[in-house]
Amino acid sequence: MPSPASPALPLDANAIHALAARSMFHLFSSISQGMFLVDRSGRIVWVNEGYKRFLPALGFSSVDQFMGRMVEDVIPNTLMRQVLETGKPILIDLLTNKAGTFVVSRIPLHAEREGDEGYVLGEVIGAIGIVLFDHPETTLQPLISKFAMLQRDLDDARRELATQRANPLLRQSSDGQRRAKYTFASFIGSSPAAVDVKRHARRAAQSSSPVLLLGETGTGKELLAHAIHTASARANGPFVSLNIAAVPDTLLEAEFFGFAPGAFTGADRRGREGKFKLADGGTLFLDEIGDMPMSLQAKLLRALQEGEIEPLGSNKLVAFDARVIAATSRDLAALVRDGRFREDLYYRLNVLPLRVPPLRERRGDIPALVEALGEDMAQRSGEAPPELMPDALALLAAQHWRGNTRELRNVLEQLAMRSDSTRIDAAEVKRVLAETGLEQIATPAPMAEAHGDAEGEHLLRPLTEQIAELEQRAIAAAMAKTGGNKLAASRLLGISRATLYDRMTDPQVK
Numbered sequence: 001m002p003s004p005a006s007p008a009l010p011l012d013a014n015a016i017h018a019l020a021a022r023s024m025f026h027l028f029s030s031i032s033q034g035m036f037l038v039d040r041s042g043r044i045v046w047v048n049e050g051y052k053r054f055l056p057a058l059g060f061s062s063v064d065q066f067m068g069r070m071v072e073d074v075i076p077n078t079l080m081r082q083v084l085e086t087g088k089p090i091l092i093d094l095l096t097n098k099a100g101t102f103v104v105s106r107i108p109l110h111a112e113r114e115g116d117e118g119y120v121l122g123e124v125i126g127a128i129g130i131v132l133f134d135h136p137e138t139t140l141q142p143l144i145s146k147f148a149m150l151q152r153d154l155d156d157a158r159r160e161l162a163t164q165r166a167n168p169l170l171r172q173s174s175d176g177q178r179r180a181k182y183t184f185a186s187f188i189g190s191s192p193a194a195v196d197v198k199r200h201a202r203r204a205a206q207s208s209s210p211v212l213l214l215g216e217t218g219t220g221k222e223l224l225a226h227a228i229h230t231a232s233a234r235a236n237g238p239f240v241s242l243n244i245a246a247v248p249d250t251l252l253e254a255e256f257f258g259f260a261p262g263a264f265t266g267a268d269r270r271g272r273e274g275k276f277k278l279a280d281g282g283t284l285f286l287d288e289i290g291d292m293p294m295s296l297q298a299k300l301l302r303a304l305q306e307g308e309i310e311p312l313g314s315n316k317l318v319a320f321d322a323r324v325i326a327a328t329s330r331d332l333a334a335l336v337r338d339g340r341f342r343e344d345l346y347y348r349l350n351v352l353p354l355r356v357p358p359l360r361e362r363r364g365d366i367p368a369l370v371e372a373l374g375e376d377m378a379q380r381s382g383e384a385p386p387e388l389m390p391d392a393l394a395l396l397a398a399q400h401w402r403g404n405t406r407e408l409r410n411v412l413e414q415l416a417m418r419s420d421s422t423r424i425d426a427a428e429v430k431r432v433l434a435e436t437g438l439e440q441i442a443t444p445a446p447m448a449e450a451h452g453d454a455e456g457e458h459l460l461r462p463l464t465e466q467i468a469e470l471e472q473r474a475i476a477a478a479m480a481k482t483g484g485n486k487l488a489a490s491r492l493l494g495i496s497r498a499t500l501y502d503r504m505t506d507p508q509v510k
Ligand SMILES: Nc1ncnc2c1ncn2[C@@H]1O[C@H](COP(=O)(O)OP(=O)(O)OP(=O)(O)O)[C@@H](O)[C@H]1O
Pocket: 186, 187, 188, 189, 215, 216, 217, 218, 219, 220, 221, 222, 223, 224, 287, 327, 328, 329, 369, 372, 405, 406
């Protein structure tokens, strides 16, 4: 604080400073989840209204029991003592105790002394404790998810680098950035719906026509696009993907078709190749095709029809040879009806349509998915994979899963992070589901793939198909019940382990 005598400052600078300090205090007291003060000895001397709601979870039925006690006696794991002793704030920290996990801030309070340079900080006379957020798993969810995603990308990049170092020939023979990451084996699922989509996708891999993957977010459309490429005759060529929704409309044309040197102000002097050209000899995956701006749809159609593109500012046609796989989570036919997607482009892309089923239509895959995702998480974190008890698996299988596999993985990550033990029960799953913002938590009904009024219709299909379906559902239910233990599952079904193994349609879960 500068001296009040400083000629450059108004005479009431001290008053403004005092007011600022007071209003900051009130602001924090009202926007935080709770606040308290301790004196220099560490005794609780004040709590605000917000803080009072944490008292029962800390074991106090009234404020009187809490006030006047030493902070470490009433708030387990607090670091307020350290702040009082060092005079240094802990601006942001995670505090976990019997009341939950909180994002907290601890700030020392200093006496003010007037020195030659104006007010200076004197000795520590107390400290403020602020609960910034409770339930950080929910409030900080976007941050945690982003961090987890970045961590995953980093792990992938490290693994790729390690593989290339171990095998330099690989680096010379292929472009590390443009290789498909997944095969059909990566798509976990033995439910009839999963087996069906994989069968169609394998067939699509044998053809060179465009494929259109339709399905909700997180159903594995991108994974299948990789797998189709890997199983196709173009497997040795590049796999190039472009997420149309992630690129601003103004840059899309250059992303697609590239640009000639000096094509526009600010353009790279050497020009740049577009994704079509980069995918030459391989596969171009166009994700979120439903978000394609109308203005570019005609150009895309022409490129697909002619097999030629015109880089921006080049006046030259360049031939390319890339197989296109497009995907969208939007209702493309409805966009066509509304005049927001060109009908001719729709038909051009919709040669081999594949509907990727949401998780709720293949609940039987959930135990195997939980196992595979858990293994993957464990490999990345170096910790043991979470083991879900049968009731926990049944609860997961009952949910609606709007974000499908991506959302399931997110919940598993939360469970692994929050749980002290690797064995996780239904109560724990319920808590995490509630905290991750699921509007409604469904209760398990193992065979409840709702057929509703359509039940009669549903039964009027070839009997062999229905029996095969029932068999797979029974296997999935037994696997869920036994937490994936094949011997126990085979006993429940009254068949041998070998028969069970034989009847499982997906080699992934074998
Ligand atoms: N059947 C599956 N088996 C294993 N992992 C899966 C499966 N389906 C999806 N995943 C995983 O879930 C995540 C989301 O999948 P993916 O990106 O392929 O979905 P998407 O349908 O393309 O989603 P979006 O439309 O949001 O782009 C990925 O990490 C993917 O590996």
